[in-house]
Amino acid sequence: xxxxxxxxxxxxxxxxxxxxxxxxxxxxxxxxxxxxxxxxxxxxxxxxxxxxxxxxxxxxxxxxxxxxxxxxxxxxxxxxxxxxxxxxxxxxxxxxxxxxxxxxxxxxxxxxxxxxxxxxxxxxxxxxxxxxxxxxxxxxxxxxxxxxxxxxxxxxxxxxxxxxxxxxxxxxxxxxxxxxxxxxxxxxxxxxxxxxxxxxxxxxxxxxxxxxxxxxxxxxxxxxxxxxxxxxxxxxxxxxxxxxxxxxxxxxxxxxxxxxxxxxxxxxxxxxxxxxxxxxxxxxxxxxxxxxxxxxxxxxxxxxxxxxxxxxxxxxxxxxxxxxxxxxxxxxxxxxxxxxxxxxxxxxxxxxxxxxxxxxxxxxxxxxxxxxxxxxxxxxxxxxxxxxxxxxxxxxxxxxxxxxxxxxxxxxxxxxxxxxxxxxxxxxxxxxxxxxxxxxxxxxxxxxxxxxxxxxxxxxxxxxxxxxxxxxxxxxxxxxxxxxxxxxxxxxxxxxxxxxxxxxxxxxxxxxxxxxxxxxxxx
Amino acid sequence: xxxxxxxxxxxxxxxxxxxxxxxxxxxxxxxxxxxxxxxxxxxxxxxxxxxxxxxxxxxxxxxxxxxxxxxxxxxxxxxxxxxxxxxxxxxxxxxxxxxxxxxxxxxxxxxxxxxxxxxxxxxxxxxxxxxxxxxxxxxxxxxxxxxxxxxxxxxxxxxxxxxxxxxxxxxxxxxxxxxxxxxxxxxxxxxxx
Ligand SMILES: Cc1cc2nc3c(=O)[nH]c(=O)nc-3n(C[C@H](O)[C@H](O)[C@H](O)COP(=O)(O)OP(=O)(O)OC[C@H]3O[C@@H](n4cnc5c(N)ncnc54)[C@H](O)[C@@H]3O)c2cc1C
Numbered sequence: 001x002x003x004x005x006x007x008x009x010x011x012x013x014x015x016x017x018x019x020x021x022x023x024x025x026x027x028x029x030x031x032x033x034x035x036x037x038x039x040x041x042x043x044x045x046x047x048x049x050x051x052x053x054x055x056x057x058x059x060x061x062x063x064x065x066x067x068x069x070x071x072x073x074x075x076x077x078x079x080x081x082x083x084x085x086x087x088x089x090x091x092x093x094x095x096x097x098x099x100x101x102x103x104x105x106x107x108x109x110x111x112x113x114x115x116x117x118x119x120x121x122x123x124x125x126x127x128x129x130x131x132x133x134x135x136x137x138x139x140x141x142x143x144x145x146x147x148x149x150x151x152x153x154x155x156x157x158x159x160x161x162x163x164x165x166x167x168x169x170x171x172x173x174x175x176x177x178x179x180x181x182x183x184x185x186x187x188x189x190x191x192x193x194x195x196x197x198x199x200x201x202x203x204x205x206x207x208x209x210x211x212x213x214x215x216x217x218x219x220x221x222x223x224x225x226x227x228x229x230x231x232x233x234x235x236x237x238x239x240x241x242x243x244x245x246x247x248x249x250x251x252x253x254x255x256x257x258x259x260x261x262x263x264x265x266x267x268x269x270x271x272x273x274x275x276x277x278x279x280x281x282x283x284x285x286x287x288x289x290x291x292x293x294x295x296x297x298x299x300x301x302x303x304x305x306x307x308x309x310x311x312x313x314x315x316x317x318x319x320x321x322x323x324x325x326x327x328x329x330x331x332x333x334x335x336x337x338x339x340x341x342x343x344x345x346x347x348x349x350x351x352x353x354x355x356x357x358x359x360x361x362x363x364x365x366x367x368x369x370x371x372x373x374x375x376x377x378x379x380x381x382x383x384x385x386x387x388x389x390x391x392x393x394x395x396x397x398x399x400x401x402x403x404x405x406x407x408x409x410x411x412x413x414x415x416x417x418x419x420x421x422x423x424x425x426x427x428x429x430x431x432x433x434x435x436x437x438x439x440x441x442x443x444x445x446x447x448x449x450x451x452x453x454x455x456x457x458x459x460x461x462x463x464x465x466x467x468x469x470x471x472x473x474x475x476x477x478x479x480x481x482x483x484x485x486x487x488x489x490x491x492x493x494x495x496x497x498x499x500x501x502x503x504x505x506x507x508x509x510x511x512x513x514x515x516x517x518x519x520x521x522x523x
Numbered sequence: 524x525x526x527x528x529x530x531x532x533x534x535x536x537x538x539x540x541x542x543x544x545x546x547x548x549x550x551x552x553x554x555x556x557x558x559x560x561x562x563x564x565x566x567x568x569x570x571x572x573x574x575x576x577x578x579x580x581x582x583x584x585x586x587x588x589x590x591x592x593x594x595x596x597x598x599x600x601x602x603x604x605x606x607x608x609x610x611x612x613x614x615x616x617x618x619x620x621x622x623x624x625x626x627x628x629x630x631x632x633x634x635x636x637x638x639x640x641x642x643x644x645x646x647x648x649x650x651x652x653x654x655x656x657x658x659x660x661x662x663x664x665x666x667x668x669x670x671x672x673x674x675x676x677x678x679x680x681x682x683x684x685x686x687x688x689x690x691x692x693x694x695x696x697x698x699x700x701x702x703x704x705x706x707x708x709x710x711x712x713x714x715x716x
Binding site: 038043044048050051052054056058060061062075077356357358359360361363365366 | 573574575576600603605606619626627628631659662664665666668669683687689692694696697708709710711713714715716
């Protein structure tokens with residue numbers, strides 16, 4: 001039996017993968033349990049044209065009521081929603097997007113890699129709302145510095161305080177003329193812009209960038225198909241002493257020692273679910289499951305057309321490329337708006353507008369589609385969501401997954417601060433496009449349902465006050481000193497930046513803290 | 524390329540392969556005295572063909588005959604054959620949607636049934652071009668995110684999206700394009716145990 005591990009890690013995505021990478025390099029023996037199977041990228045996929053799929057690319061109807069990102073091509077790698085149910089009130093839809101396989105969602109992520117700043121870490125100091133994190137940007141900066149090279153993040157240094165610069169593969173790419181026109185329009189309106197910051201490579205996942213190195217140390221054992229259902233505390237010490245898991249395939253139950261410490265990195269909502277199912281472990285504050293948030297997305301807030309590209313007439317270099325607009329609202333303390341905090345945009349040039357945006361059918365539709373081929377300029381808003389006490393998840397005792405593990409009930413709604421921000425983002429996007437001489441084809445400010453941005457955060461937040469938070473500044477449970485939660489559930493606020501780079505940095509920092517404390521015999 | 528042509532190609536293509544097989548058989552006859560030892564390259568690599576390539580499947584008959592006829596007319600009006608490319612009917616879209624709807628969630632089925640019953644009641648298939656245009660006026664309204672409230676207008680929007688996508692993703696559409704992959708090619712992931 002494999003029992004020589006010192007740290008048991010739950011999950012193998014960004015959080016679990018980085019914990020394993022860091023701990024094993026420090027000589028700590030780790031056991032990693034992941035609920036899912038392993039995708040073999042050679043054997044498990046093949047190129048196919050869409051017409052060879054049984055549903056012509058529509059997918060089996062009703063298979064993924066909440067995963068709008070799933071296509072018929074990749075349907076088999078998303079979590080089966082029937083086997084893994086969760087609930088919400090009928091008028092509060094929540095789109096929980098999950099992948100259960102080795103590497104978690106990092107096998108599919110879009111790789112946008114942004115740092116948070118003290119606008120997030122010290123948000124309360126800035127506008128009085130919510131809580132500060134127990135750490136500041138300077139505490140995490142050295143870890144971002146080490147994570148970016150591992151993930152080969154490319155980007156351009158700009159000196160913007162709201163998205164601190166990092167250790168980038170320099171992005172020297174030139175901009176197409178349509179993008180140049182757009183950048184000039186942004187400049188006129190004092191809206192900052194930069195290149196995307198992205199992890200690069202054909203795959204930029206825990207499975208190729210973290211786990212191989214961790215295995216190479218000889219200190220890591222990975223066990224897939226192990227669904228952890230409960231962490232069991234020792235009756236006397238209160239410390240985690242055992243972990244119960246279920247074999248995904250046979251449904252047989254197992255119980256193993258917890259080792260000296262447990263790292264929970266099952267993704268934000270799953271980690272909270274696991275703690276709730278472990279007798280509400282770590283919940284003396286009553287905040288476990290509370291202060292859930294994410295980022296709201298207004299997909300295609302504006303779709304515009306670059307008129308000079310119509311009818312296939314685009315000059316070479318007119319179309320293509322894109323970029324990012326970081327938060328620019330409420331950076332000054334005295335800005336008076338209908339909302340606090342701010343939003344960011346992704347923008348891109350090229351492609352053809354969706355037929356549904358064209359108010360025509362029949363020949364006129366087909367003619368217009370020909371005319372508009374390759375002319376589109378699109379923008380998507382990503383907005384900060386305020387963490388609220390009322391937005392929470394609890395265990396729904398009536399519902400269990402296919403393995404008998406009690407499911408989550410999620411209550412998460414957006415409120416006026418987000419709505420006002422979304423409206424503002426539509427107006428600004430429209431004026432930026434018009435300023436560039438583009439024709440606006442459609443605009444709207446309807447955000448996708450909570451959850452759909454796949455950036456679920458909070459529920460197990462950090463804090464210096466154990467009465468108001470679950471974790472301390474090192475992602476360690478205030479209540480149970482040998483349990484760390486290192487994924488997005490630990491966030492106190494999230495800004496508009498995609499969260500994974502921060503999850504990686506937090507997990508690295510927490511793992512080093514575990515190793516130090518183990519050395520000092522504090523764990 | 525028409526389905527028929529495609530099938531003809533599919534049938535004629537293996538002639539070369541058959542010749543190779545025949546040569547193999549001759550070689551085997553010569554070697555009859557000696558049983559060949561098993562090789563390590565015994566794992567077969569077979570060229571397979573998808574069901575869709577066999578052409579029009581039986582209609583599921585989810586829709587009643589009159590509903591189906593209305594759907595067929597609607598599909599033809601929404602995406603007619605144009606500029607050397609097949610329309611929805613040539614791409615087998617009415618049959619495909621009949622199948623897709625047979626497996627769709629109840630609210631989607633309801634939307635289609637209600638919508639098509641209005642088309643049937645209005646004799647949509649027998650209307651002249653002007654009459655059809657009047658009926659389809661909601662599709663010429665500007666797009667909004669929330670979409671129209673009126674059930675008929677909602678049905679028409681859904682049908683337009685579906686008919687366009689089912690046409691553009693069809694084998695016939697791809698065959699009519701210069702690059703032959705206009706519907707898109709991507710990695711398909713198998714079920715993982
Ligand atoms: C399509 C897509 C695009 C994205 N784009 C971006 C982007 O551009 N930028 C960005 O920052 N983020 C992006 N994300 C989000 C990013 O993938 C996640 O933030 C990140 O993967 C979270 O890491 P994690 O370790 O917390 O969770 P995951 O990566 O989800 O890993 C969790 C792991 O835990 C396992 N697990 C769950 N429950 C249990 C259990 N009970 N027992 C054992 N194991 C369990 C799962 O199998 C999984 O492997 C995207 C996600 C998707 C799907």
